[in-house]
Amino acid sequence: MLYFSKIRIVLISLFTLTFFYLAISNFIKLDDKLFDKKINLGLDLQGGSYLLLEVDNKPVVAQRLQNSISILRKYFKDKNIRFKNLKIENDEYITFQIKNDNILKIKELFINKNSDINPYYPQYKSHQFDLKITNNQFNLRFSEYGLIKIKNSSLDQALEIVRRRIDEIGTNEPNILKRGNNRILVELPGLDDPMRIKNLLGKTANLTFRFVIQNAEETFGSEKLLFEDDSEEALVSKRIILSGDNLLDAQPRMDNQTNQTVVTFNLDRVGSKRFAKATKTGIGKRLAIILDGKIVSAPVIQSSIVGGSGQITGNFTFQSATDLALLLRSGALPAPLNIIEERTVGPDLGQDSINSGIIALLIGFFLVIIFMLFKYKIFGLIANITLILNLFLLLGILTLFEATLTLPGIAGIILTVGMAVDANVLIFERIKEESKNEKNKIIAFDSGYTLSKTAVIDANITTLIAAIILFFMGSGPIKGFSVTLGVGIFTTLFSVYFIARLLTSIYVSKNKDKEKLI
């Protein structure tokens, strides 16, 4: 175990030097473009905000059921199928009744793999709807995979909108990721007050232009809506003149005549036409501008607007106008988002954590080094050199993979310092035992290394197992801990079996005639 060929010595040195260089490059501005990777600091160290958003799919499902009902109604009419009581129950399923004689034929329309009204998804081997028939009563409920499809598509849309909104604000390197099938994770480094972003993400931004009416109308239906300041109510038609989808652009402006802040907008071609037509026929009426179920304003139409642009007035501050414009530009969320987890760390606390982490590391390191030197003298020195190189290897590997260092991650490094000497201690103690019976120092050292190997490997694998499980089950900062702990095991094994063993072999071969080596 003690013999090293020249080529191995060169390889070990090269390997160690490379990672030493990588580790150093984090601290010293090295003047070359050879390598520009760095260890990332976690949100708990650099400060920042972590938000977990959940898509509330209930309104989406309700909307989809609503759409399906109109499709069904049209389909039945086209096919001359007589039905009654077609409606949505409990916002969960569609129900209707038909004449007895057709049941099998109609059933076939729904369970056929080429069904027009109940699409079949071959990849899931499932239809969109599960069908239940009792007598002549049909119940259509979204199948498991039908729901998954809806969730996936609303998650994709929501992700896109969230990304656009955050990009518009222009924060530093945001991290926006899908989590599961209805969650979005947002990490915003350097942001110590996420209020504005939370506000922007908390709004669906569903914009519609609808007429204010005097009496409830039959054809489209109507509803009573509150103004934004909850001051008054107005009855508005359910007929949508324009929606946010028709918007090309929106900007906050200062209106020169009234000195009010407004939001101006431009419409696409379809939107322009509809807007022109509506304003032409509706002169004198009030057009309500409705955002997320509340009336922003309801100006009286003075003249027809043909240019495809207009402005929204309301009680805006410049900030709120800017935010509204931003929301309109980035589009509406398919469903409301709820913030179900938030963790924000201010930058000064992050810096404090880095400082105390480094102090703890240095003190822990110092104590361990003093102890080892005291306990093993020259071999303590070898163990200490190994330990220092081990730290550089660990930092080097974290740099190479651009890993994220968190506060628990620093704790993991300190723990590695404490536990890394274990392998050397196991080996040294074994060598001491072997030296009692074996006069030939080289052989004693050799068997010390060989005999302790299973214990060293087994002992390290157990810690590695714990680290791997933590990596997969933990989140955020804890993941950082498992990474440093796990990588620390590999660097420990390398530094003990290559670096320390090399140093030991050099020392022993030069001093093999000494009476007491260890």
Next chain:
Amino acid sequence: MEKKNIHFNKFYKLFNLISFFLLFISLILLIFKGLNYGVDFKGGTIIELRINDSKTSISKLRQSFLNMNLGDVSVKQFGKENDYLVKFEKKDSNNANFISEIKQDLAIYIGSEFDFRRVESVGPKVSSELLRSGMIAIGLSLTAMLFYIWIRFEWQFSLGAILALIHDVVITLGFFSFFNLEINLSIVAAVLTIVGYSMNDTVVIFDRVRENLKKFSDINIYDLTNISINETLSRTIITSFTTLLALLSIYLFGGEILKGFSLAMILGVIFGTYSSIYIANPILVLLKVSQKTILKKDKD
């Protein structure tokens, strides 16, 4: 350190009784008193705040938060003199302005000389998921260790090691329950690391037991475990000592956030070292492990 011959095995019975007693107390505490879950596992909000003038007393701060109608509020000092940790149950996920409203309210009560240094808000759904995955992680790691030792040794060893692990985890959690210390995500990380560490310690002794079993056919397991413990004793002490040095420096200098984590680890290392000697080994004796136990495997 000269080779010692301490008769550990004479005290197997005594320490087993003590361990049973501690385990029993811990289980009673865990069942009837339960654990003090932090917001990670219970849901709610914590705010770490620093007050920049020293006029505001902790009772004034507490009263200010109580006036805000946030449910159960706890306020305690956190590290430095003017740093406080405020914890309350309410978490308003539909109101994006929740935190800034609290900030405004607080400014009315105590003036504006304060900073929110850290805010963590966890909804009930997320917290129950975190609790579940934490428990799964601990269960999974115990199972993984059980199988690893089973593969590397024999089932008797595996059983001994796993019982030692359960002993360490339960007593550490019992300690947290007794002193009402908070259980959060980092404590779960600590418990998993304890599992790894305690295993590591047990494995080293077991490795020596196995080696000695092959070497000596005439020594019974009762004495054999004692020999093995003694032979590996200086390593056990040195490694536990250096690990404790590292953990102690995290506990003392690593800042408030790591205090609970490092305390759990310190306890775990102490119990882990103890249980490797006084739980894992007596079980080998109890299961009458002999040379035959390991030779059977070599023939296969």
